[in-house]
Amino acid sequence: xxxxxxxxxxxxxxxxxxxxxxxxxxxxxxxxxxxxxxxxxxxxxxxxxxxxxxxxxxxxxxxxxxxxxxxxxxxxxxxxxxxxxxxxxxxxxxxxxxxxxxxxxxxxxxxxxxxxxxxxxxxxxxxxxxxxxxxxxx
Numbered sequence: 132x133x134x135x136x137x138x139x140x141x142x143x144x145x146x147x148x149x150x151x152x153x154x155x156x157x158x159x160x161x162x163x164x165x166x167x168x169x170x171x172x173x174x175x176x177x178x179x180x181x182x183x184x185x186x187x188x189x190x191x192x193x194x195x196x197x198x199x200x201x202x203x204x205x206x207x208x209x210x211x212x213x214x215x216x217x218x219x220x221x222x223x224x225x226x227x228x229x230x231x232x233x234x235x236x237x238x239x240x241x242x243x244x245x246x247x248x249x250x251x252x253x254x255x256x257x258x259x260x261x262x263x264x265x266x267x268x269x
Contacts (some may be wrong), residue, residue, distance in 0.1 A: 136210045138229055141237070142166035144203050145182060150196035160192030161185065162199065164207060164229075184228040185209070195234055206235040 145163035152158055164185050167178040185207055187195050199205065209231040216224050 138207075138209055138211060140164060140166060140183065140207045140229065141204070142207075144199055144201050144205065147201050148196045148199050150193065158189055158192045158196075160187045160195045162187075162195070164205070184226075185231050185234075186212070186228060187231040187234055191231070191234060198236060204237040206237060207231050208233040208235075 142164040145165045148160045148162040150158060150160045162185055164183050166181045166183075168181050169176055169178050171177070186192075207229060209229045212228050212230045214226050214228070218224060
């Protein structure tokens with residue numbers, strides 16, 4: 132049976148991106164992303180924050196480092212990556228993060244968190260209650 136490792140996340144950066152280069156010269160940009168998970172408990176809606184670290188490689192990582200900042204909203208498409216290691220003290224550690232294939236900048240650069248993403252109100256045309264046979268398309 133085939134498997135699929137694909138995630139799409141929309142959230143806000145929890146910190147400014149950090150850019151570094153590995154010995155081969157390839158750029159890697161890392162930032163934290165926060166999303167809210169909504170669920171209903173009884174008659175009340177609750178929100179639980181979810182945090183994940185994002186890694187963006189190459190030129191796209193350099194662009195993220197240059198144009199993104201804390202609070203900026205982004206859409207990240209990528210795959211889950213699970214890492215395990217042992218500390219100097221012998222403790223086993225593990226981490227789940229996302230390796231981004233695509234990062235879409237949402238909102239505008241100067242907008243504070245939560246003000247982008249297409250929310251807000253829009254004007255609507257008035258609705259007419261009257262109809263005639265000329266309005267029917269068939």
